[in-house]
Amino acid sequence: MSGAEVVIVGGGVTGLSAGWWLARSGVKVTVVDKGIVGWEASGRNGGGASHYQSPLFEEEHRLWPQMDELLGYPTEHRKERIIIAMSERQWEQYRFVAERHRRLGHPVEVLDVKQVQDAVPLAGDNCFGGVHYRFGGHANPQRTVQAYAWALQDLGGTIVQHNAVTGFETASGKVTAVKTGAASYGCDSVVVAAGPQTAALMAQLGIAVPLANARAEMIITEPAPMMPIGGVDGHKLYGRQTMRGNLAYGGGPHEWIDVDATGPVARPSTPLMRNLASRLAELLPKAAHLNVIRSWAGVIENSPDGRPIIDRLTSPDNVVVASMSGVGFGLSPASGHAIRDLVLDGTCSFSDIGILGLSRFANLEPDWREKRGWMPIS
Amino acid sequence: MELNFAGTDLCAINGTRSAPDARYDVVVVGAGCSGTAAAIAAATAGSSVLLVDENPVSGALMGNDVPLYFGGRMTAATQNSERMLEAIFMSAPALEQAMEAGVEVLLGTSAWGVYRNGPGVSSLPEQVVGLADASRSWLVGFERIVLATGARDLALAFPGWNQPGVMGAAALRMLLTRYDAFAGRRVLVLGSHDLALESALLAHDRGLKVAGLVEVRDAPQGSADLVAQVAAAGIAIHCGQTIALAKGGIEGVEAATLSSGEVILCDTICMAVGLVPSIELVDAMHGPRTLIATRGGYIPAGEETVSAVGSCAGLADTGFDHIAYRMDWVRALSDVSADDTIVCQCEEVTRADLLGVQPPNYLARPAPMCARSLETLLVDGPANPDQIKRLTRAGMGVCQGRRCRDQVAMLLAIAADRPFGTIPLATHRAPVRPIPLKIMADWHESEAMSAAWDVWFGIPTQWVPVEDIGTPHEDEHRAMLYTGMYE
Numbered sequence: 001m002s003g004a005e006v007v008i009v010g011g012g013v014t015g016l017s018a019g020w021w022l023a024r025s026g027v028k029v030t031v032v033d034k035g036i037v038g039w040e041a042s043g044r045n046g047g048g049a050s051h052y053q054s055p056l057f058e059e060e061h062r063l064w065p066q067m068d069e070l071l072g073y074p075t076e077h078r079k080e081r082i083i084i085a086m087s088e089r090q091w092e093q094y095r096f097v098a099e100r101h102r103r104l105g106h107p108v109e110v111l112d113v114k115q116v117q118d119a120v121p122l123a124g125d126n127c128f129g130g131v132h133y134r135f136g137g138h139a140n141p142q143r144t145v146q147a148y149a150w151a152l153q154d155l156g157g158t159i160v161q162h163n164a165v166t167g168f169e170t171a172s173g174k175v176t177a178v179k180t181g182a183a184s185y186g187c188d189s190v191v192v193a194a195g196p197q198t199a200a201l202m203a204q205l206g207i208a209v210p211l212a213n214a215r216a217e218m219i220i221t222e223p224a225p226m227m228p229i230g231g232v233d234g235h236k237l238y239g240r241q242t243m244r245g246n247l248a249y250g251g252g253p254h255e256w257i258d259v260d261a262t263g264p265v266a267r268p269s270t271p272l273m274r275n276l277a278s279r280l281a282e283l284l285p286k287a288a289h290l291n292v293i294r295s296w297a298g299v300i301e302n303s304p305d306g307r308p309i310i311d312r313l314t315s316p317d318n319v320v321v322a323s324m325s326g327v328g329f330g331l332s333p334a335s336g337h338a339i340r341d342l343v344l345d346g347t348c349s350f351s352d353i354g355i356l357g358l359s360r361f362a363n364l365e366p367d368w369r370e371k372r373g374w375m376p377i378s
Numbered sequence: 379m380e381l382n383f384a385g386t387d388l389c390a391i392n393g394t395r396s397a398p399d400a401r402y403d404v405v406v407v408g409a410g411c412s413g414t415a416a417a418i419a420a421a422t423a424g425s426s427v428l429l430v431d432e433n434p435v436s437g438a439l440m441g442n443d444v445p446l447y448f449g450g451r452m453t454a455a456t457q458n459s460e461r462m463l464e465a466i467f468m469s470a471p472a473l474e475q476a477m478e479a480g481v482e483v484l485l486g487t488s489a490w491g492v493y494r495n496g497p498g499v500s501s502l503p504e505q506v507v508g509l510a511d512a513s514r515s516w517l518v519g520f521e522r523i524v525l526a527t528g529a530r531d532l533a534l535a536f537p538g539w540n541q542p543g544v545m546g547a548a549a550l551r552m553l554l555t556r557y558d559a560f561a562g563r564r565v566l567v568l569g570s571h572d573l574a575l576e577s578a579l580l581a582h583d584r585g586l587k588v589a590g591l592v593e594v595r596d597a598p599q600g601s602a603d604l605v606a607q608v609a610a611a612g613i614a615i616h617c618g619q620t621i622a623l624a625k626g627g628i629e630g631v632e633a634a635t636l637s638s639g640e641v642i643l644c645d646t647i648c649m650a651v652g653l654v655p656s657i658e659l660v661d662a663m664h665g666p667r668t669l670i671a672t673r674g675g676y677i678p679a680g681e682e683t684v685s686a687v688g689s690c691a692g693l694a695d696t697g698f699d700h701i702a703y704r705m706d707w708v709r710a711l712s713d714v715s716a717d718d719t720i721v722c723q724c725e726e727v728t729r730a731d732l733l734g735v736q737p738p739n740y741l742a743r744p745a746p747m748c749a750r751s752l753e754t755l756l757v758d759g760p761a762n763p764d765q766i767k768r769l770t771r772a773g774m775g776v777c778q779g780r781r782c783r784d785q786v787a788m789l790l791a792i793a794a795d796r797p798f799g800t801i802p803l804a805t806h807r808a809p810v811r812p813i814p815l816k817i818m819a820d821w822h823e824s825e826a827m828s829a830a831w832d833v834w835f836g837i838p839t840q841w842v843p844v845e846d847i848g849t850p851h852e853d854e855h856r857a858m859l860y861t862g863m864y865e
Contacts, residue, residue, distance in 0.1 A: 275827055370385065
């Protein structure tokens with residue numbers, strides 16, 4: 001059995017970035033996906049890249065401005081964000097967050113109403129103020145996932161699409177091959193970054209990965225006049241203005257759902273679109289006349305504490321698992337780097353990511369989903 | 379920080395949605411002949427019935443070629459919504475009959491989404507259809523919905539097609555027979571199947587000059603009777619020809635150059651190569667549909683709760699292979715068009731960039747990007763219009779892909795050398811009509827919805843900065859941002 005040295009299960013943004021980082025290190029990589037790269041949550045999200053809570057944040061912040069050049073393909077990355085408060089309570093919360101950023105050394109400015117209107121031409125005088133993050137940013141998820149895939153191929157890596165991984169072959173405490181319905185891919189190491197399917201696949205290796213799946217929705221408008229900073233959100237919405245000008249925004253209640261071992265069957269959007277529309281019309285009143293032209297939904301897997309899981313197993317000891325709990329897109333430049341380090345060196349070179357290890361769930365109660373109310377509607 | 383979970387996720391959708399604003403036994407979408415007849419039949423059988431029709435559509439929507447390919451050839455009268463409302467009502471005598479039968483009729487009201495529980499969603503209190511008029515959107519519950527949404531225009535690119543005066547046959551018929559608001563005077567018709575022949579005869583009957591028909595195949599394609607009527611009207615059919623160029627000025631089209639080099643003066647070029655059943659409501663709700671070449675394309679598979687009537691359920695089957703015919707047109711038009719011919723008007727995507735899977739012009743194209751194409755993408759897997767859309771933006775504009783969805787699929791089939799039926803149908807998404815944010819908005823949402831609303835999942839540990847975990851700042855964070863969510 002010859003084959004790739006590293007097989008990556010899942011052609012989402014995390015698996016693709018990991019594959020790209022490994023290929024950059026001269027490793028032979030094969031990424032296997034059930035469908036088309038980036039087709040699930042990786043390609044259908046808010047595009048945010050400002051995850052200051054994460055041990056991967058500094059690397060995320062360092063890498064994004066370089067990604068177009070490093071990949072060789074456009075990602076539409078744009079720097080900075082402005083968060084606008086539309087109520088007294090939001091204003092209190094956002095200033096609290098700004099203060100926290102100052103304490104942590106992240107550059108922020110608090111904006112009054114006039115300053116918000118100057119910086120955000122689509123904003124109105126109905127806001128309470130804003131916070132300008134002079135860090136982080138956003139990018140185009142769909143363009144970026146394809147950029148990773150292409151860049152990986154340019155480095156000699158292989159993308160196998162429309163080929164769902166069904167299981168593993170193991171010997172002497174290692175995974176020796178990754179199996180699909182059509183083929184078997186021999187490997188020295190495996191990365192499992194299979195989104196909602198991660199738990200079922202890892203269970204085959206005897207590893208419990210506690211994950212619960214939910215559906216979230218977004219809306220998109222026709223193009224608006226370009227704002228100087230596209231990363232404008234707040235009012236309990238997340239989103240961005242695309243470089244074409246469209247406003248793409250999400251937020252609000254999620255729905256916990258069951259997902260088949262083979263992945264989501266459907267990703268339906270719902271009339272929640274109307275609640276997103278009212279908030280967006282309030283956030284950016286000068287865009288309220290613009291047409292909503294699409295809505296969509298995606299399926300997100302969450303860990304019990306909502307933080308990502310990035311870990312290398314002790315047995316089998318050649319497996320790295322990654323599940324990003326809804327922040328995978330923005331963190332992808334850094335998560336791929338961390339996964340590369342775990343695969344090749346056994347430890348992350350640029351940050352202590354122990355908090356992302358599976359061992360934190362060692363004493364997790366069996367009914368953790370019920371206790372959190374993270375159960376599908378029966 | 380110890381968290382005590384209460385067994386309920388207060389940020390989940392459960393129980394937050396409002397009940398619909400109204401309920402009917404039967405909702406019929408589209409007040410053409412078939413829809414109105416279905417509404418009258420249901421009302422006569424004792425059902426409560428709501429019949430909605432988006433006409434008259436606003437001048438702004440018409441300008442975006444929604445829902446039909448109006449091509450800017452509507453008169454200024456279409457800006458007068460009251461006058462258009464009257465014209466639409468007067469053009470359909472059956473509407474009065476429907477009202478007498480007890481049907482509630484709402485004109486100027488579009489249906490933008492049909493929703494029900496199924497795979498991936500269980501949170502809807504009941505099945506609903508989303509409606510919108512010029513002032514608001516709302517939800518209506520139903521036992522049964524009948525889609526009588528008709529068929530929309532098939533648009534095909536050629537040099538100069540992206541200017542006023544190039545329009546579709548369904549739009550021409552709508553403007554002539556229902557709005558009485560067609561602005562053209564001299565019409566060249568593309569195609570010679572029944573649709574094209576009927577369009578020419580209609581225009582002729584309404585006193586317009588028909589400058590001729592253009593047929594890509596070697597002989598007229600429609601019924602002998604219609605061909606004879608067209609001949610009797612003195613209208614020429616230019617067979618074995620295609621259109622190579624539409625020339626125009628500030629008012630749009632002024633003349634067409636055929637592939638033979640012949641120049642034909644006209645102010646309107648009516649594309650009558652085909653109609654596409656308007657299945658977007660069915661497709662956006664993941665309803666079953668099937669491709670039938672003799673019925674004009676994808677049609678709803680049909681079911682008791684969501685049924686289709688009229689041309690939405692498929693064009694009349696005369697045995698004519700519409701798909702093969704359209705493919706002949708696309709091939710011929712591609713042969714006479716330069717690579718830089720625009721295919722997606724909204725996003726200004728050329729055929730070269732579509733088949734080169736290149737990004738829009740506001741993005742850089744470094745060398746690796748330039749080396750990519752549909753050909754390299756096909757090595758990874760079959761052509762998928764949604765993937766091409768994401769990369770090129772073709773179909774992502776305000777017309778919601780009405781003008782390019784079909785031709786993009788055909789161009790991909792030709793470039794990939796695969797049968798048309800192997801190319802997946804590009805996804806339709808709600809709202810299936812462009813609806814302004816302020817109209818779409820639910821300005822009276824439930825208190826439960828407001829209470830549950832968080833920017834993301836509301837998981838109290840998710841956004842605590844790693845530096846703060848295990849410090850007093852962690853509790854401050856939870857108190858400020860997650861008060862009340864968990865015990």
